[in-house]
Amino acid sequence: MSPHNRSPRLVVDPALPGPISSVLRSAPETLRAVRMGDIPSARGPDPAKVFSTAAFLVLILALTGFAGMLTILVVILLFTGTRRLTADPEARRERRRMRTAIDHANRFVLPEDLDTGCGTLLRRAQDAADTVLTSRVNRAGLLDTIDNAVTLPDQIWQLATKLARLSAMRAEHRRIVPGVPPPEVAEAFAPYSTALETAARSLTRRVRALEDYAAQVRRADEVYHSYRQLEQLSERAPQYEELVAETAGDDLAVPHLRELTAQAQRIRDLFTESMEGARRAAGHLMGAQGPGR
Structure with a gap:
């Protein structure tokens, strides 16, 4: 097939370290999303959850004292950390790919460019x-x-x-x-x-x-x-x-x-x-x- 009828391939800056280059090459759709500005905004803490958690801790402090509140706070932090560790691994990989593409947005050229x-x-x-x-x-x-x-x-x-x-x-x-x-x-x-x-x-x-x-x-x-x-x-x-x-x-x-x-x-x-x-x-x-x- 003539090159006139074929699209060019993705080009990544050869000066990039191998691991970064591999991540960029493995995620062309992510690169396109970054180029189009279709980047999901980082989600901040939910105000309702923050308020309810704070109110709960104040209640625990009133009922059990500082030691009890500290114990409950440690349990909450452990539970939150465990949830993050057991989250969807593909979602974590996609976030890493997105971050890599954003950080190196000028180090690749897409066919759409x-x-x-x-x-x-x-x-x-x-x-x-x-x-x-x-x-x-x-x-x-x-x-x-x-x-x-x-x-x-x-x-x-x-x-x-x-x-x-x-x-x-x-x-x-x-x-x-x-x-x-x-x-x-x-x-x-x-x-x-x-x-x-x-x-x-x-x-x-x-x-x-x-x-x-x-x-x-x-x-x-x-x-x-x-x-x-x-x-x-x-x-x-x-x-x-x-x-x-x-x-x-x-x-x-x-x-x-x-x-x-x-x-x-x-x-x-x-x-x-x-x-x-x-x-x-x-x-x-x-x-x-x-x-x-």
């Missing part, structure tokens, strides 16, 4: 990053120009936050200027529209740089697979040479062996070239990212 164009760009970037991170050459540690496991999540986070800001500013621009301004004042509005378009082009270039890197990695991955197959065959070259010598004579065995060697060298050169292309693309990607956070 992006307009259609920005959402498409983020999905393209996520797909490109997935291609790199799941590639054979990356898992084999051959893409040593940058640390993809660290750099790519940070790239996605930077893109996501900038795309979210662009989406918000475009929505604000449409609210302020809902239609086409009159021709005589259109020029005064042009710089604002141009700024939004310039930002969109810049972010698009960054996504394309990431896609170029992913394309080079994909090509290197394909060659690497053939390269590994060739290595296995090269280990058996003496057996092939022996077979040809036994069946066709030494005069044909030597040229055939030279052809095997030449083909092996061509594949190695192709693999080296593809890896260099991936490294150059990585360099362009880092150059295209511009200023940091």
Whole structure:
């Protein structure tokens, strides 16, 4: 399915500690509630219960004295604590998730934070990053120009936050200027529209740089697979040479062996070239990212 038809995934700041990141990722509905401001207010003490409890304690004080009232107060506190400990564990977890989401509301980007164009760009970037991170050459540690496991999540986070800001500013621009301004004042509005378009082009270039890197990695991955197959065959070259010598004579065995060697060298050169292309693309990607956070 084309990234144009798929929503981007939730993005969480990779700089967050693992436990906090896990809580945020496990509760997308809670994150949406926080983003929409749908946060349940903390319930204060019930005035009626407070009054009745106070009146009861005063009555106990009058009937039994201070020691009796203190005993009853301890019983009430123990009963209240026990109720809290035995409360619904899922409700407690949800309160913790809500508190975590509120405390880190600026450390995640939801698909709903992006307009259609920005959402498409983020999905393209996520797909490109997935291609790199799941590639054979990356898992084999051959893409040593940058640390993809660290750099790519940070790239996605930077893109996501900038795309979210662009989406918000475009929505604000449409609210302020809902239609086409009159021709005589259109020029005064042009710089604002141009700024939004310039930002969109810049972010698009960054996504394309990431896609170029992913394309080079994909090509290197394909060659690497053939390269590994060739290595296995090269280990058996003496057996092939022996077979040809036994069946066709030494005069044909030597040229055939030279052809095997030449083909092996061509594949190695192709693999080296593809890896260099991936490294150059990585360099362009880092150059295209511009200023940091």
